[in-house]
Amino acid sequence: MDRATRLDLAMDMLNEVIERDEDVPLKTFGLSMAPTIYGGEWVVVRRVNAEKVGVGDVVIYQAGNVFVAHRIIRKREQGGKVYFTVKGDAHLEAEGEIAAEELVAKVVALQKKGKRIDMNRPRWRLANKAIALCSAWVDRLCKGRVNWRDDAREGNTHPLRRLFIGAVAYVNHQTIKLLMGKWAAPTKRELDGTAV
């Protein structure tokens, strides 16, 4: 069995388990959701009705052979269909939109520093909403005024623009860290699961 087939089957099985309405722990990789979720940390996901998902929630959708956990920063309805704009907290721009039926699950808890953080608690719902607002602002700023991607494509790397983007990314990161409080940055030992 080759790697691609194995991955296909693994995704199929994960979907099956999530469909059973059970909480499923998933180990994350990558830094697109830092500082909320660092690669190596565990999240708990649960199947959820798209109607019950809103701005601020971290949701799971499938992109090829991986599940992606990113935050909803906007929600809109068109022609009776619901679409979500999703963005990694560490990214400057949103990836784009996903349709409600593409949603696989919602992140209901984070496993940080040996403790389970319930994302449905009021303190975290508020923090998630605030992070989403901050993320939406960064996305709008980068897309609307700076258009840094096009600039980079055209070879326009004016130092002031780069400085501006760096500043926005820094403020975004620090704001999220502030909202996450002591849960923001795990140590390597905690990521390895050796600390409680």
Added chain:
Amino acid sequence: MISLEQIVRRNEKTASRVLAGEAIVLTPQNSKIHSFNETGSRIWELLADEPTVKEVVAQIRSEFEVGEEQAQADVIAFLEELAAKGMVTFG
């Protein structure tokens, strides 16, 4: 210690697929994927019918041309490993 008369059941929380004789199993409690060799995959397939350990040994003996003692030791060792990883329970 597992006895030959015990019934072996797959943990219903697992999900598994068998393709071209190779089984892969997902254990949701840790989101790990386990894959087995030919014999292990066949044993996993047999467990779908909730057999006794004795029945599994007998079936493996007939399919893989292996002596009774060897089959028994290997099957029990494999089932113990599956139990330790939360993939099966004994009744």
